[in-house]
Structure formats: structure tokens, C-alpha cells
Amino acid sequence: MIELDVIDPDESSDPQSDTSGPTFWRHPAELEEEASSSDDEDRLEFGPGDSEPPSGASRRQFLQLMGAAMAMAGLSGCRRPEEKILPYTRGTDEVMPGVPQQYATGMPFRDVLRPVLVESNEGRPTKVEGNGDHPMGQTGTSGFEQASVLNLYDPDRSRSVRQGGTETTWSDFVDFCRQLDRQQNVAVIVEENSSPTVQAMRQRMADRFDNLRWVTYSATGDNPARLGTQQAFGRPLRPRYNLGEAEVILSLDSDVLDGRHRDFLHNTQSFADGRRLEDADDDMSRLYAVESQFSTTGGSADHRLRMQARRIKLFAAALGAELGVGAAPDADWSERERVYLREIARDLREAGSRGVVLAGETQPPEVHALSMAINQQLGGLGTTVTLFEPDASDPESQDESFADLVSDMREDRIDSLFMVGVNPVYDAPAELGFEEALANVRHSVHCGRLRNETARASRWHVPRTHYLERWGDGRAYDGTLSVIQPLIEPLYDDAHSDIEVLNVLGTGVDANGYDLVREQWRARLGQAFEEQWRQVLHDGYLENTQFERASVGTAQVPDLSAPGDEGLEVVFRRDPTLLDGRFSNNAWMQELPDPVTKIVWDNVATVSPATADELGLEVDYSEGNFYADRIELAVDGESVELPVWIQPGHPDGSIGVTLGYGRTLSTTRDGYDTPFWDVTDEKDVYNPAPIAGGLDADGNPVDVVGSNVAPLRPVGDRVATGAEVSKVDSDYLIRCRSLGTGATGTGPARRSTRKTGTASLPARAPTRTPFPTFRRTNRHRAGHTPATERPPIRPATRGRESMEGERADTASTERRTWRATRNTRWSGRRIIPRTSPR
């Protein structure tokens, strides 16, 4: 019997009953519950109805039914599923059975490549980690890298080339490409990418076809940071924010600390560098967030101001005027907003070159240009902001080129259209009428991983390889070149990479991606190619290939006039878990809660409590679940039905929606039914349709998760105004994970507000040593070292450092006595070059 020691009196007091401090709550219903609950009512232990006798099917009926079921089922249901194993008899030099290998490669993400290390178990990639050796200097990943491995094993991936909906072969497609006439009007829509080899393939196509249109397309439109720097400095530049250097940071609706941001890893790590505290009195940066949603950036902020997306540009202009950049706009500010405006401006001015202003993707290019001008005024260019000069960047707006292309398609000016890695039928704005225009094109080809909405609307469909099974290349955010090396052969024979498909189009030759990439790199690397190539594959990057730092003149200050738009605004964003739909059919991401609302398996229209009141909308809370009203959201004649979500901290008069839901995917998998006593078919998330939603035999949607909001988006913008909302029905079940998982909450996190000079922390020195040998270390980390200078956390890479030199000089007295078993595993997370072509 263990006798527990006496608990500290100040620890034993239940913090929940302490009414003096701040209140921690997870949803409004909890606040109300707390206010109304009385002590004698033990409502946390048992839910309503738990003490009532059960109704419906009785135990006796259940046993009768199960008895019959068991008799019918026989004894086939064993506890363990039957499994077959395959011998791993054919070994290779590098692979030792049971020893996972790591390979350096890169994940294409929007228009950058994120450097990663991928673990492979006997040739089967299973886990993605960050590549800490990369010049970007980051360990860690976002959730997207982690989940990308499941996209490879998506059971609904497209498996064969299709023409007019029926299966055909890759060689048929090659023949089709060879027959294309040189005088044809050919257009290509590609996803955002950073690959030099794709650019070379573009050149090959331009050489073959007299009239080639090349359009880069993204589901939320062009990158406003690119267009904004163009406005400010006359050419598109790529800003990088060194938040670790900053003392005062202002985020203008920026998702800078969100995995969706292109430079997420650098942002979040450098932000953390400025927030890491050895001692409570250490210096620490201050983050202001002015935002039109409640984001993780706002959640990390020290001061947060909610504001409609369309008013943030006025806020930016007013702030610029306070700091001597541009003219103040004509706007009415509330007292709170005026205080923020004044004090943020003062704080930024005092911080000088240690202050930084960031604009977000929902903001138009003008705000990005203005924030660059403010940063220049503060002296931050060069300290908190680095401007990279990208090697090849089209100065024209992608949105405009895409709109031009669609109108040309409608007027029969395009003969052949190739769409690689994009899904415009699903996510192009409805006002463009892309699907009708597509029907006008004689030859339309879609190349994608899934047979999605665009694949079905195209004449041809070619399955595309996942990045873990194709050769390719690309540039990281800072420009560092990497080769994408595959870890596995394509799972399906017909699947080809974008480079291979574009090469067939450009030359008519069916070449291997490996040869195509090497051909480009041979020209780049020149001397000692094989050695350097090996090195690049081993390290995952080519050294000294960062973009040049740009030197710029004085930024042009754009004119930010008053919005004049009335009514409700709708702000469109990529989903924090599904992105623009690329991760829709990924079970991990569907069940990953939104970081703020914690909603899983659904998208919602987010409104503030006051706006919900005004519109007469409600969300009821009952026994751990939310039952929401559903609305019809209409913008310019287009409408979509969505459940509503009341979000504290959301700005009034604004509705937030996310893309990536409402998918209809075609699959070759068949659904299955189990007998009525076996609920397996109902519980299996992969049954009967794809995770994100599919089509039945008659073409009707089945099991569709959420609704597609992309058609409502205005062309060239992420904010729509004048939205109309009408209630459709009520009691739509919304489930939040991480809210009330059990009988009690786990109790609040601790937090303290720092006043100037004095720290009021929940400080508590450890009163007793937890272990006999626990003692204070004499090592002290002086301040925080920037990520690039920190020694790598990963154990030594083979061939670089000797294991002997790494031997830990610990005080432990004796070595372990146990012996390694026969099934010894090496956990050295080494990077091994993949030397043989596939």
C-alpha cells in the first residue's frame, strides 16, 4: 500500500472553484453551464438520461437476436484477422530487412518545395520528417507533410488512362499526343510549381506548338504577396520574415503561423525563437494580430483585434499614415480600434527596424505593397524582412490569364487543353463558367492523382504519380534547389509524372522522368555530374542555390480608397486540414480537427455571436455535440448550403468559409455490405464511397462531406461582399473533437500576463526531486540560438561524423547488461542516397 504524502495546500485547492482569475472555457455552452450549475448537482459525472432505465431493444431481445446471428455466422469470427506474409528473400545492398531507411526528397507544396526526409520500411514509405540539414535549417513539419504519405496509399487513386470515360492504355495516349497538329491552339493549365524541369518541358512544348498558352492556376487565385511586391518595387519578389529578429510584429489577417503558409516552417520557428523564455524576464517579441477570423496566429497573439477583411486594408492605410507612409483613409473607427491603431503605430515606431508588418492572403496586393512600404519606412528591409529575387516569375496576374483562357475556350479558340494537377471544374469561380467552356474544347486532357470532377469532364484522363513515386525537382521557399527522388515505384503502371506527360506532349517521345530530370541537372551541374548528383540525392538539396537577395528602391505606396461595399462579406480560405481539396480524400486530415473550431468531417460558415443573433441563427449544444442551423449562402446568384458555426472572436458582419469539401470522386473500389448483425460496413470509413464523397452508379453524390464553396468566390479576390443568408433547416449535427471527451475537462492551461518590469508567473520551484539521481545541470544555454546555429538534433549521419566522437559523457555508472535480441534494429536515421534508377 502506497501512502501518499501531504499535498501542498495551495496545490490542493481546486482551481476550478477559484473565481478570481481568468475564466477558461471551450465553448459558450460551457460558460453558461458553469454559471448555472449548483454544487449539489453532479452534472459532470453523469449525462442527462444516464440514470434512466434503457428503452428500445431490451437485453433479452438483444440476446435473442445475437443468438440467431451467432448460429448463422458459425465460428468464422476469430479475434485475429487472417494475415498472409510474404518472404523478403531478394535483398539489396542497401536495405537490411527490418531496418528502416531514410531518403531525402521534397514535397511540392503550392509553388514551393518543402524539404523532407522520408522513412522507408522495406521499400514502403511510411513516415515523413523535416530535413534539418537543409539550408532552410528547419526540423519539424506541418501536418500536410505528415499526412501526404496517406495520399500515396489512397485506395481511390486513379489507376488507368481513360478516354471518354472508358479505360484505355498509356500507349494510346502517347499516340494521341504524337498526332497533335503543330498549328493547333494548345493551352496548358498547371498547378503552382517551382520545378525547373517543368519549365524546360514548357519550352519543349513551345518549340513544338506555334500557339501555346501556359497558365498557372491555384484554387484561391494568384499570390497577393507576389503582386504586391510588384506594385511596390516594380517586379515580383518573395518576402521572407525573420520574426526572431523582430520585437514588434503586426499581422494584418496573415496566416503566418499556419501550415497553409508557403514559408510556414521558417515563420513559426523564427517566431518561436523570439518567444522562448529561459526566465520570465527575458526579452520576448510582441505579436499584434488584426484578423477577420480566429486563427492560430491570432491565438498566439498578445493583442488581437477582430475586423472585417475589407476593413483591414483601411486599417493598414491608417497605420501607414500614422507612420508617415501614404495618406489616411476616410474611415470611422471604434474607440477600441482607435486605441489599437495609435498604440500599434507607436510600438512599431519605437521598435524601428525591429518592427515588422505582415499582410495575409485574404488581403489584396495593395495591402502587401503598403506593408512593404511600412517595413521600408521602419528600416526593416534587411533585418526583419528579406526580399528574394525569384529566378523566373511571370509578372502578369494568374487570375487574369486564367479568365482570358476560359473566354477563349468558350469562343472555340482553344483546340487542345491540358490540365496537370489542377481541378478547375471543382474550384474555379462559377462566374467564369469553366465547365461549359471545357465542353467546347475538342481535346481536353486531365492529369491527376484522383479521378475527380475535372477528370470526368475531360476527354482524356491520365493518372498522375504521387511525389513519393516520381522524379522531379523544385525550389524551396528560399530558392534552394532539390531533386524529388521517389521511394517507391508507381503503384499503378499507368501513372505518370507531370514531367513525363508534358514531355510526351512536347516531343512525342515517351521518356522516363529519371532521364528527363537528370538531363536538366546535367546541364546545371556540369563537371563531375555523377558525384554531385549523388550528393544532391543524399543531402536533399544543392548547395548555394538560394535566390539572390533583391536590392530595391523606394516602395511605391498604393492608393487604398474606402471600400464602399455594403452587406455581409464572405472570406474564402483554403481549409486548414484539407487545403484546396488536395487532402480531401485523406482520412487523417478529415478527422483532424480544425485548429480553432475543432470541427471534424465538415465545413461551416463561421459567424460572430452578434451576427448570428442578427440573422436569427443558432447552434445548440447537447451532450457533447453541436446541432447547428443550416443556411443558404448566396453571392451574386450562386448559392451553397452550409451549417453555421458561431465563433467567439469572429468579426461582426463577416462570414468565413473554407474550400476542400463537397467532393465527388470516382473510384474503382466497390462498396460492400455485411449481414445485419455485423455493422462493419457502416463503421468502415472507406465504405461504400471515397472518404470525401463519391458517386453511385447513377451519378448521384454519395457520402459527400461538407459543401463546395469555391464557385462563390469572385474572380481575382478572396473576399466577396453583399452576401445573402437564409436559414434552411436546423439540427445539423456538428462534431468537435477535443471538446468534452469525457466526464470532465482536463483543467485549464496556465497563463500569465506580463506587466512591464515585473513578472507575475505561476512560478513554482520543484519542491522535491522526482528521482534519486535527478540533479540540476550545469549546462546553461545562453539566450536562444537561432535555428540555423543550433546543433542538429538528429543523430550523426553516417560518413560525416564518427559515432565514437559522439559518445555521451554521462555520469551513469554502469552499462546496461541486457543483450540485443536477434531481431536487432538500427534506428540511425541516416540519409542514404538512392543510387539506382527506378
Next chain:
Amino acid sequence: MVWEENHPKDQPAMKDNPYYQNQWGMSIDLNTCTGCNACVVACTSENNVQVVGKEEVSNGRHMYWIRNDRYYVTEGDEGAEDPEMLMQPVMCQHCENAPCESVCPVAATLHSPDGTNQMIYNRCIGTRYCANNCPYKVRRFNFFDWTKTLPTEVQMAQNPEVTVRTRGVMEKCSWCVQRIRQSQQQADNEDRDLRPNEVETACQQACPTDAITFGDLNNPESDVVEEKQNPRRYELMAYLNTKPRLSYLGRVRNTNPRIEEALSSEQDADAVAAADA
């Protein structure tokens, strides 16, 4: 202390074990955690955590081993419309006085000599007493056989180092015990001691801000030892005396006093105006 003398960890049987040399601990810095969810996906990928679908999530039967609790924070009764936010990743706290262990009738959840709270799936008979007794609500029960029906392709994404769980079995965060054992075996093969910070859990490795620190508390060179000296350190629900091996470093807000002053004086002015009216 009386209990310290009698504690199982001091019994000869516990000490006579090679694993006893390492005592694992973790700390999470709430000041650098932004709640980006990378740790949650990394854990799913590493530990073969299964997906259950919307209906079963609404029954409270999701399987995630680590979750990101999001709290809204308000001062007093005001401000429920515009609260602050605070993120806190919560996983098994690996309590030294683990409430789950004492209620298991079949000793399926036990303390390991190296100080982690372990699940032995083969022994588990699914009473769920442990989940009921866990104050942190981090234990997950397999109400159905989620792995039986996985498509072949998805089975290929599973980590071979981690057992998949069948129906009727409780599971929870293991602090990536497979990675700990791998590192120990490797160190043993190389005839050396474990280096400080050699073992990284999946959540720690994925964390872009290095908010999660894991290591051997017995090794003074470990980062986690230093982190635990931080004055911001606290343990979740420490008043229950569960003695978690997982510590948090409290969040500090660097507020601008001028804004707070201006806003509070404005509120006072409003109150005066309201009183006058």
C-alpha cells in the same frame, strides 16, 4: 516521505532492470506552441492511430493519442464575444501515481522501470476502468475493429514497428516506446550509453517550434532536465497528486500596458456615462 520509501520504483525488482537507468520525461512549452496540429498528424502516422468517422466521433469514440485543447480565456464576466485563445497539447501524462494503473483488474496497464505508463494489449480485457479513472481523458478504447477493414493500400501506410490494436482493447500514448527501444538497442550494439536527446518522439520531431522536449531525466545533459528547471513549469492538475512525468511551461503574454490602460479607462468612462444616464 513514507510513500517514497515504499514506492514500487524503489523496490529491488524494479531497479534490477536495465531499463531503470533511463527515466523518461517530457516538457511542452505553451509559449511557443501555436496549435498547428503537426504533432497530432505525426502521432497518427507513427502510431497507426485509426480513423473512426464522423458518427463515431460524435459518440466520443475517436482514437487520437494526442489532442490539442483549445481554451478561450476571458477576464471576469465580460468579453465572451471576443476572448483570447490558448492552446495546450494533451497526451498521456505518464503519471508516477497513475490512477489508471491501480484500477486495472488484469494489470494490463503498468509502470515500466524507465518510468512510462505502458499498455499491454494482450492482457487488456476492455473493462475501461482505466479510461474512467484517468483525469486527463487520454485513453482511447477500440469499440470496433478498425484495422480489419482497412483497404490494402492503407495497410501499407501503417508503421511496422507499432502493433495495430484489435477490438475491445484500450490504447493510449506510449511516448513512442518503439523509438526508445530502437535507440537503446542501437546504443547497445555500438557498446555505448544513450546520448542525451537521442530519442525523439514523433510529436517532438514534427513540432516546428521545438515546443516539445523529450529525454532522459537521469541524464543531466538532456534538454528536458534543463526545461524542467524553468520557473514557468507546472504539471497538469497537479492537485490530484498524480505526479505526471509530462510538464508544461506556462504561457506568458507580452501585453502592451498602454493598450490595456487606454481600454480600461475607456471602460471606466463608459461605466461613468452609463451611471450618469
